[in-house]
Amino acid sequence: MNKPLVAVLSGAGISTDSGIPDYRGPNGLWRRDPEAEKLVTYDHYMHDPEIRRRSWQQRRENRTLRARPNAAHRAVVDLERSGTPVRVITQNVDGLHQLAGLPARKVLELHGTARSVVCTKCAARGPMEDALARVEAGEPDPPCLECGGILKSATVMFGERLDPVVLGEALAITKACTVFVAVGSSLQVQPAAGLAGVAADHGARLIVVNAEPTPYDDRAHEVVREPIGTSLPALLSRLADSAF
Ligand code: ZN
Helix, strand or coil: CCCCCEEEEECHHHCHHHCCCCCCCCCCHHHHCHHHHHHCEHHHHHHCHHHHHHHHHHHHHCCHHHCCCCHHHHHHHHHHHCCCCEEEEECCCCCHHHHCCCCHHHEEECCEEEEEEEECCCCCEEEHHHHHHHHHCCCCCCECCCCCCEEEEEECCECCCCCHHHHHHHHHHHHHCCEEEEECCCCCCCCHHHHHHHHHHCCCEEEEECCCCCCCHHHCCEEECCCHHHHHHHHHHHHHHCCC
């Protein structure tokens, strides 16, 4: 018999133990600092070379690329290795689920990834590391090597649409899963918030693991407030052992 599918929706809270602050959330760093928000707003980025220069400097200093996965990321990998079908839908751009050992095809990155760059003209992609090495070597705003277009981080900036393909897959997984674990997400930013509702509507067992209350707590079968680094491994190992 096939084991039922577990969907894990992860937000900033799962990466806090890896030293990555919440940038994008309702109370995240970007929302509290209009100047910082400009650096990740598409129109400002595309039309202002100075914003781009500052963005590249900010990416150099950013801790995201140096961060290591923590116990919560590893717990998701353990669940997958136990033979339970798992898909991760993440609001994070840090790539830590994959770095922990989860196959990339099992991770949907709603907001893209900070580990790659993409050309805004020809859509060529490349490693962020290579682009940062060019900045380091004296190119303050390195253009695309293919076409000379403006390069940006492969993350979804404010003012950009989410990838409809990724979104469609996330929705399909949400509708198909038996258990939907929302971990470290305030569930206040779309589409993540909506997905929790869709999961519940389609009969999934909704489990919310978050330090703060979320708008979906009253629809959840289980709400966990304990620190993610210890509570998620316990929860997922319980799921791996159970027939749900
Ligand atoms: Zn290009």
